Amino acid sequence: MNTVFSLWSSQKGRNLIVQLLMVAGFLGLVWWLVDNTVANLARQNVATGFGFLENNTGFDINQKLIAYDESSSYQRLLLVGLLNTAIVSVLGIFFATLIGFMVGLARLSDNWLVSKLAFLYVEIFRNLPLLIQILFWYVLLIEILPHPRNSFALGDMFFLNNRGLYLPWFTSLSGGNIVLWAIALFGVGWFFVSRQAQKRRELTGQKSSYTRHYFILGVIALAGYLSLWGVPFEPNLPALKGFNFRGGLSFTPEFVALLVALSLYTASFIAEIVRAGVLCVAKGQFEAAKALGLPTNVAMNKVIIPQAMRVIIPPLTSQYLNLTKNSSLAAAIAYPELVSVFAGTALNQTGQAVEIIFITMSIYLFLSLLTSFLMNIYNARVALVEK
Amino acid sequence: MSEKHIIEITHLDKYFGDFHVLKNINLSVAAGERIVICGPSGSGKSTLIRCINHLEQHDGGEIIVEGIPLNDSVKNIDFIRSEVGMVFQQFNLFPHMTVLENCILAPVWVKGVPRAEAEMLALQYLERVRIPDQADKYPGQLSGGQQQRVAIARSLCMQPRIMLFDEPTSALDPEMIKEVLEVMVDLAEQGMTMLCVTHEMGFARRVADRVIFMDEGEIIEENTPAAFFDNPQNDRTKLFLSQIIGD
Amino acid sequence: MRSILKWSRENLFATRMNAVMSVLSIWLVYVAIEGVFSWALINASFIGTDKASCAANPHGACWPFVTAKLNQFVYGNYPMGEQWRVNIVFALGAFGLGLLMTKRVSFKKEVAVLMLTVYPVLTFILLSGGFLGLSYVETNQWGGLLVTLVIAVTGIVVSLPLGILLALGRRSELPIIRIMSIGFIEFWRGVPLITVLFMASVMLPLFLPEGMNFDALLRCLIGVSMFASAYMAEVIRGGLQAIPKGQYEAAKSLGLSYWKSMRLIILPQALVVSIPGIVNTFIGLFKDTTLVMIVGIFDLLGIISFHFTDPNWTSPQVPITGFVFAGLVFWVFCFAMSHYSKSVERRFSVTGENK
Numbered sequence: 008m009n010t011v012f013s014l015w016s017s018q019k020g021r022n023l024i025v026q027l028l029m030v031a032g033f034l035g036l037v038w039w040l041v042d043n044t045v046a047n048l049a050r051q052n053v054a055t056g057f058g059f060l061e062n063n064t065g066f067d068i069n070q071k072l073i074a075y076d077e078s079s080s081y082q083r084l085l086l087v088g089l090l091n092t093a094i095v096s097v098l099g100i101f102f103a104t105l106i107g108f109m110v111g112l113a114r115l116s117d118n119w120l121v122s123k124l125a126f127l128y129v130e131i132f133r134n135l136p137l138l139i140q141i142l143f144w145y146v147l148l149i150e151i152l153p154h155p156r157n158s159f160a161l162g163d164m165f166f167l168n169n170r171g172l173y174l175p176w177f178t179s180l181s182g183g184n185i186v187l188w189a190i191a192l193f194g195v196g197w198f199f200v201s202r203q204a205q206k207r208r209e210l211t212g213q214k215s216s217y218t219r220h221y222f223i224l225g226v227i228a229l230a231g232y233l234s235l236w237g238v239p240f241e242p243n244l245p246a247l248k249g250f251n252f253r254g255g256l257s258f259t260p261e262f263v264a265l266l267v268a269l270s271l272y273t274a275s276f277i278a279e280i281v282r283a284g285v286l287c288v289a290k291g292q293f294e295a296a297k298a299l300g301l302p303t304n305v306a307m308n309k310v311i312i313p314q315a316m317r318v319i320i321p322p323l324t325s326q327y328l329n330l331t332k333n334s335s336l337a338a339a340i341a342y343p344e345l346v347s348v349f350a351g352t353a354l355n356q357t358g359q360a361v362e363i364i365f366i367t368m369s370i371y372l373f374l375s376l377l378t379s380f381l382m383n384i385y386n387a388r389v390a391l392v393e394k
Numbered sequence: 395m396s397e398k399h400i401i402e403i404t405h406l407d408k409y410f411g412d413f414h415v416l417k418n419i420n421l422s423v424a425a426g427e428r429i430v431i432c433g434p435s436g437s438g439k440s441t442l443i444r445c446i447n448h449l450e451q452h453d454g455g456e457i458i459v460e461g462i463p464l465n466d467s468v469k470n471i472d473f474i475r476s477e478v479g480m481v482f483q484q485f486n487l488f489p490h491m492t493v494l495e496n497c498i499l500a501p502v503w504v505k506g507v508p509r510a511e512a513e514m515l516a517l518q519y520l521e522r523v524r525i526p527d528q529a530d531k532y533p534g535q536l537s538g539g540q541q542q543r544v545a546i547a548r549s550l551c552m553q554p555r556i557m558l559f560d561e562p563t564s565a566l567d568p569e570m571i572k573e574v575l576e577v578m579v580d581l582a583e584q585g586m587t588m589l590c591v592t593h594e595m596g597f598a599r600r601v602a603d604r605v606i607f608m609d610e611g612e613i614i615e616e617n618t619p620a621a622f623f624d625n626p627q628n629d630r631t632k633l634f635l636s637q638i639i640g641d
Numbered sequence: 642m643r644s645i646l647k648w649s650r651e652n653l654f655a656t657r658m659n660a661v662m663s664v665l666s667i668w669l670v671y672v673a674i675e676g677v678f679s680w681a682l683i684n685a686s687f688i689g690t691d692k693a694s695c696a697a698n699p700h701g702a703c704w705p706f707v708t709a710k711l712n713q714f715v716y717g718n719y720p721m722g723e724q725w726r727v728n729i730v731f732a733l734g735a736f737g738l739g740l741l742m743t744k745r746v747s748f749k750k751e752v753a754v755l756m757l758t759v760y761p762v763l764t765f766i767l768l769s770g771g772f773l774g775l776s777y778v779e780t781n782q783w784g785g786l787l788v789t790l791v792i793a794v795t796g797i798v799v800s801l802p803l804g805i806l807l808a809l810g811r812r813s814e815l816p817i818i819r820i821m822s823i824g825f826i827e828f829w830r831g832v833p834l835i836t837v838l839f840m841a842s843v844m845l846p847l848f849l850p851e852g853m854n855f856d857a858l859l860r861c862l863i864g865v866s867m868f869a870s871a872y873m874a875e876v877i878r879g880g881l882q883a884i885p886k887g888q889y890e891a892a893k894s895l896g897l898s899y900w901k902s903m904r905l906i907i908l909p910q911a912l913v914v915s916i917p918g919i920v921n922t923f924i925g926l927f928k929d930t931t932l933v934m935i936v937g938i939f940d941l942l943g944i945i946s947f948h949f950t951d952p953n954w955t956s957p958q959v960p961i962t963g964f965v966f967a968g969l970v971f972w973v974f975c976f977a978m979s980h981y982s983k984s985v986e987r988r989f990s991v992t993g994e995n996k
Contacts, residue, residue: 022814022815025815025818026815026816026817026818029817029818029821030817033821040848043847043848043849043850044847044848046850046851047846047847047851048847050851116662117652117659118652118653118659118662118663118666119652119653120652120653120662120663120666120667120670121662121663121666124666124669124670130976130979131972133975133979134924134928134971134972134975134976134979135928135968135971135972135975136928136929136931136942136968136971137928138931138932138934138942139931139942139964139967139968139971140968142942142946142960142964143961143964143965143968146960146961146964147961150957150958150960150961151957151961208502209502209509210508210509210510211508211509213506213508214506289484289486291482291484291486292486292488294449294482294486295480295482295486295487295488295545296488297447297448297449297475298447298449298475298478298479298480298482298549299475299479299499299500299504299548299549299552300472300475300476300500300504300552301499301500301503301504302472302503302504305503305504309499309503310488310499313490314488314489314490317490332832332833333833335833335835335836336835336932336935338835338935339934339935346833346835346836346839350836350839354839354843360843360844360847361844361847364836364839364840364843364844367836367839368832368836368840371831371832371833371836372828372831372832374831375827375830375831375832376827376831379827389490391489391490391532391534392531392532392534392535
C-alpha cells in the first residue's frame, strides 16, 4: 500500500497508475463483452466461425461484374459486392471531380451570373441529406420514366426507361482485345512522351514536336492495322426484345440513381475545396507571375495550380473516401454493393452477425487507414520548406 | 512625342468603383532615368506603377512603353511585361520552387531560353544581388532581405529595360533595408531605368534624377532631389516631408 | 436603367466567352425555374383527402399527401393527447438556441451549460414519461421530426464532452491514453455510419448479458453518438492545435495543474476557435440521422417513406412529393446552421486578423 502511495506522489508514478487502470478497464470491458457474446451465441445456437464463406448463397443478384449465380459461395458474393462498390465509387469519383472542379472554378468566375449559379448549386446539394437525394433520383427513375416500350430514345442507340439506362457498346472479335490493349498502352506512352517533351522544352527552350509525332505515329499504326485486318469490333446495340431491352451497355436504375446522387452531392463539397484552394494562393503570386510576363496558362500550370493542389489534395482525398463510404447508402435502394448484399442479405440468411459485420467494417477500415497513410506521405513530401 | 522617352503617360485616369484613384496623370520617363515616387498612403503611387505593367487596367488616357501602347491587346501586354520588371513589397516569391527555379521560370517559359543558359544567367544575377550561395534553398528558408534580393534577381533574369519597385523595403526589418537598397543603388549606377515607390529619402537623394510627390491621385510636385527636399514648393509636400523626417 | 446596362456589360458581357456563359446561365436558370414552378405550383394538386385528388394532375406535386399526414410527419405515432409534451420540448429548445445565437446576450455560457445538461434530462422526462403523473410513451410510438431531432440533439450532447476527452487523450503525453484515443477515433471515422447502425442493431444485443436489453431507438442513439464523438474529437483537436504553445507554457508556469489549465485557459479558447467546425459536424450529423430509416427507425424520412405504402395514397407523384418535402425541411435546417457557422467564421477572421 505504501509503495502505491509513494508512486502516486511522483508524476511518473501517477502517469503509470492512470495508464494501468485504463488498460485494466479496457481489457475488463472487452472480456465482459466477449463473454456475453459467447454466452448469447451459445444460447441462440448460431454457428460461429468463417466456415460459412464456403457455403452456397442460394440467391442471385442483378448486377455482377464477374460470374456469379445461386450456387456461388458467400466468398464470391463478398467479391461481387466489393466490385459493385468499386465500380460505383470509381465512376462517382470521376464525375464528382469533373463537376466539382467546374463548379468550384465557376464560383471564382468574374461573371456574376455564373458565380452565383455555382454558389446556388453548392448550397442546394451540400445541405440536402445524401439519402434523400438517392431516394429522390431513384423514385424519379422508376416512377416517372416510361415503360421499356415507350422509352426515351436518342437515335435508336441510347434508351432510358424505368428499367435502366442503355448505351451502345461493342463486342470484340478475334484480335479486338489486342487492339484495346495496344490503345491503352499508347495512352500510357502518351504520358511519358509529353513529360519528355516538357523536359526538352525546359532544357532547350525550344517547343518540341514529340507529342505531335507520337500521335501521328499512333494514328498511322492504327489505320494500318485496321486496313490490313479489318475492324475487330462489332457494334452491340440495345434493342427491345419482349418486355425489356437486351444488348448494349446497360445500367440498372439503382446504379444510375446512386451514381447521380453520389456525384452531385460530393461535387458540391469538392467545389468548395477547389475554391478555397485557389483562393489561398496569395493574390501576389498571380501578380508576380504576370509581372514576369508569364502567359496565363504557364502562370496557372507552374505557379498557381502546384500551390493550390497541395492544399486541395488532402481534403479531396478524404472526399473520395467519403464517397466510397457513402456508396453504402445504396442499401436503401438495394443496389447490390458490399453493405447491402453482404451486411444485409447475407447477414439475414446466415445470421452470423459478428463475423459479417467484422468483415465489412474491416474492409472499410483498411481502405481508410491506407488512404490516410498515403496522405501522410504526400503531405510530408509537399510541405513547403521553411526555416 | 520624343523618341528618347521610354515611358509616356498622358491623361491617365483610373477608378476603383466610384473612387477616383488617379486623376489626369502625365509623366514621361527618359531611358536610364531614375525616378522616385513618394506620397502619403492611398495617394495612388502604387496604382500608378502597377498600371505601367498592366497589373491594374487604366480607365482613361494612354500609356506608351517603348513606343508600344498599353491597351487590350494581349500581344502588347505580354511584350511590355517582358520588358518591364517589377519588385513587390511582399516579395511574392513562389514558395514551392527553389531560388534558382524562381529565377529561371520566366526566361525558360516566356523567352524560350535553354535551361542551362537560364541557370547560368540566374547565378550571375544572384551574384549581383550578393546571394550566389542560396540558389538551392527555398524562399521560406531565407530572411526577408534575402528574399527581396532574390525577387530583384528574378526580375533581372528577364533582362528588362525598366524596373518598377513597389515599396520594396516597407516589409523589411531595419537592418535588412540597407542590403536591399545597396542592390538598388548598384542597379541605378549601371544605368537601369527605374521607377521606385519608396519612402527611403536617403536613397532618393543619392540616386534619383527626379522625385515625384503624389497626393489624392494627382502629381503635386516634381523636381530634382536637391530642390525637392531643400526647397519644396507646395504646402502638402512640406507637410509630408516634415512627417517623414520627424518619423 | 443605364446603370443596369453598364453593370451587366461589366459583369456579364465583358468578353465574348463571358457573354456565351451568361446566355447559357440565363437559359439554365429559366429552365430550372420553369420546371420547378410548373411542378410545384402550376400543375400541382393542393386540396383533397386521398390519391384521387392528385390523379387529375399527374405531372405536378401531390401536396394533399403532405397536409393530410403532417401530424405523423412531426410526431410519428405519439398519442394526440400527449403531443403538448413534445411541443414544450420543441419550444424550450428553440428558445435556448435563440438565446445562444442572439449577439447581445451576456449569459450565453450559462445557457449553453443548461442546454447541455438540464435540457436533455427534462426532454427525457417529458417525452418518455412514466412518472410525475405523465403517462408512459414507448419509443416505438415516437417518430417523424421528433425522432430526427432527438437523435441529432443526443448526438451533439454526447459527442461534445466525449469529443473533448478524446481530443485531449489524443494529445496526451501518456502513450497508452494516446494510443487508445487514436484507436477509438480512427475506428469510428474509418467505417461508414450504416455499418455502425447495423452493428448497433444486430450486435449490441449480443454484447449484453441475457435479460438486459435496449430498445431500438436507444441502440441507434448509442451508435450515432460514438460515431459523432470521433468526428467531434478531430474538430476539437484542430482547435487545440491552433492555440499557440506559449499559452500552454504560460498556464504551466503559473502553476496550474493539467486539468485546471485545460479548463481555464486552453479549452475556452480552443472551443471558440472550433465553433464553425462543431457546427459543420452537427450539420453532417443532422443529415446522417436519415440513415436510421435503413435499420427500421421512423425518423422524418423514414415515416414519410413508410406512408408511401398507404393504399389511400399510392400514386407516382406521392413519393416524389414526399422526398421533396423531406428535402425542404432538412435543407432549411442545414442551410440555417451553415449560414450561422459562416457568420461566426467571418467574425473570427475580422477580429483574428493580425498583419
